[in-house]
Amino acid sequence: MFAEVLVLVQFLFSAIVGIYFFTLLKKQQNTKSAVIKNSKEELAKLRKLRSISLTKPLNEETRPSSFDEIVGQEDGILALRTLLCSRNPQHIIIYGPPGVGKTAAARIALKEAVNSPFSPFSQDAKFIETDATTMRFDERSIADPLIGSVHDPIYQGAGAYGQAGIPQPKPGAVTKAHGGVLFIDEIGELHPIQLNKLLKVLEDRKVFLESAYYSPDDKNIPPHIHDIFKNGLPADFRLIGATTRSPEEIPPAIRSRCAEVFFKPLTMEDIRKIAQNAARKCGVPCEEECFDLIANYAQNGREAVNMIQSAFSLAMLKGRMKITKPDIEWVIETGRYSPRIIKKTRGNMQIGVVNALAVAGHSAGLMTEIEVLAKPAPSKKGSVKISGLIEKEELETKNRKLTRTSTAKSSFDNCLTVLKYKFNVDIESYDICINFPGGMPVDGPSAGISMFCALYSAIFNLPVSDTVAMTGEITINGNIKAVGGVVSKICAAIESGVKVIYIPKENYQEKFKEYKAKIVPVSNVFELIPQVFSNNLNAIIGECKFGNDDVISASGA
Numbered sequence: 001m002f003a004e005v006l007v008l009v010q011f012l013f014s015a016i017v018g019i020y021f022f023t024l025l026k027k028q029q030n031t032k033s034a035v036i037k038n039s040k041e042e043l044a045k046l047r048k049l050r051s052i053s054l055t056k057p058l059n060e061e062t063r064p065s066s067f068d069e070i071v072g073q074e075d076g077i078l079a080l081r082t083l084l085c086s087r088n089p090q091h092i093i094i095y096g097p098p099g100v101g102k103t104a105a106a107r108i109a110l111k112e113a114v115n116s117p118f119s120p121f122s123q124d125a126k127f128i129e130t131d132a133t134t135m136r137f138d139e140r141s142i143a144d145p146l147i148g149s150v151h152d153p154i155y156q157g158a159g160a161y162g163q164a165g166i167p168q169p170k171p172g173a174v175t176k177a178h179g180g181v182l183f184i185d186e187i188g189e190l191h192p193i194q195l196n197k198l199l200k201v202l203e204d205r206k207v208f209l210e211s212a213y214y215s216p217d218d219k220n221i222p223p224h225i226h227d228i229f230k231n232g233l234p235a236d237f238r239l240i241g242a243t244t245r246s247p248e249e250i251p252p253a254i255r256s257r258c259a260e261v262f263f264k265p266l267t268m269e270d271i272r273k274i275a276q277n278a279a280r281k282c283g284v285p286c287e288e289e290c291f292d293l294i295a296n297y298a299q300n301g302r303e304a305v306n307m308i309q310s311a312f313s314l315a316m317l318k319g320r321m322k323i324t325k326p327d328i329e330w331v332i333e334t335g336r337y338s339p340r341i342i343k344k345t346r347g348n349m350q351i352g353v354v355n356a357l358a359v360a361g362h363s364a365g366l367m368t369e370i371e372v373l374a375k376p377a378p379s380k381k382g383s384v385k386i387s388g389l390i391e392k393e394e395l396e397t398k399n400r401k402l403t404r405t406s407t408a409k410s411s412f413d414n415c416l417t418v419l420k421y422k423f424n425v426d427i428e429s430y431d432i433c434i435n436f437p438g439g440m441p442v443d444g445p446s447a448g449i450s451m452f453c454a455l456y457s458a459i460f461n462l463p464v465s466d467t468v469a470m471t472g473e474i475t476i477n478g479n480i481k482a483v484g485g486v487v488s489k490i491c492a493a494i495e496s497g498v499k500v501i502y503i504p505k506e507n508y509q510e511k512f513k514e515y516k517a518k519i520v521p522v523s524n525v526f527e528l529i530p531q532v533f534s535n536n537l538n539a540i541i542g543e544c545k546f547g548n549d550d551v552i553s554a555s556g557a
Helices: 002-051 074-084 102-114 159-163 192-204 223-231 268-282 288-297 301-317 325-334 407-422 445-460 486-495 510-514 525-532
Strands: 092-095 127-131 148-151 168-171 181-185 238-243 259-262 349-351 353-360 364-376 384-387 392-396 401-405 430-435 463-465 468-470 500-504 518-522
Touching: 074 092, 074 102, 074 259, 092 102, 102 127, 102 181, 102 238, 168 223, 268 288, 268 301, 288 301, 288 325, 301 325, 353 445, 353 486, 364 445, 364 486, 384 407, 407 445, 407 525, 430 445, 445 463, 445 468, 445 525, 468 525, 486 500, 500 525, 518 525
Parallel strands: 092 238, 092 259, 127 181, 181 238, 353 468, 384 430, 468 500, 500 518
Antiparallel strands: 148 168, 349 463, 353 364, 364 430, 392 401
């Protein structure tokens, strides 16, 4: 009897276990069938999505494929090629406004480098392109798409390795770029923690990862993971960072490890060429007046291409296959484009008005006027009025804030000092008004010699040609010191029609001889004045003596 009960219990137990596993197997089969079915549906959707494609945007169609197609950046491209296409390529930061070809130039530079016989880049060198504004990471080190991270077993989705308690290294962009180029757009936007990690990678040329779940004595961990934790992930690449910021805004630590290349803003002629290339690639005729309008309103290459594309679409809506001037005017109006403000010379002679050269924005050259009125003051109680000039500036440190006279205001004071002590001008006998028109406050010392010549012209009633422009800092002894951005300033002056440009002797380069204007280096105002006022000086100036203690005598104001 007992044996029969035992057999019955065993049979029931076996039946229950069998039913359980049968149910589990059926459930797995149903789940697997559901997964397969769902996967087929998703694959069908994916194939359908991939079968749909629109025409390429014109910006993509006109993207440069060779250096010849990048307009207006000859010096920047040569510098980029020199630094990257050599036996020992360097890390690089490219500065410049948007839409001037920084990314395209970097991509083309690598293509040229791999074909160089002495380049260390192989034919399959990768160009990994990232954007610092989207290169987000988790401060808990769970994920870092730039440097790489470790997927620990506790994380969701760790898979079979996670169930076995094995940490999984995940390579970042620096490892994916191994043997090639890592391009980081807007590199100035990188998080400080990522930037510091990147600097370490640049030095070590490898990435070391850490995990609390890793033990070098754990034999369950695969050999390749032991190798990664012991020797690091390879990350021997060349960094090319691009930014629209100025060099002063980029951390010195990254700047010190990179060579710097500067792409300049596009001129009107550059924009015109880009618009013509876009129209040609579109295969659509375009009136010549359209290119002049685009050149006057577009600030970069992307805007020029977008204007052509919008105008072409408008023309097609109206049943035409040709872009006309009214089409471009409509695009300009609806797009709220602003015209370029470029002062053009007319060959006029004016008293107290001198062209000064400056730098604005992304190292863009700018020419502006400085105008001065000087009239004899009653009872020799003169006054000085200044407008359009920054007079004070604040310097803020961690512990204190300092206020000082601006460098532009100091330059103006230096001009008055030189006139008084070197040219025997009784400044107190004049009511002087100086103005910087344009609505943009002027700062920096580079307008020094322009202010001096404008003051000299107004006091001695001598006209200055508007085909002359100048830049340079002035000292209280009349010396002219070097300033920044001279090449950009010269280009802006030439574009405005200037024929003669005076610059500090310390800034002069031999290549200036090839420019379309006469570039004259000067070391002090005693050299400058006779040249600027060469047709009028005999009436008012005696002997010109050089030296800090000498005085130029002037009479007959």
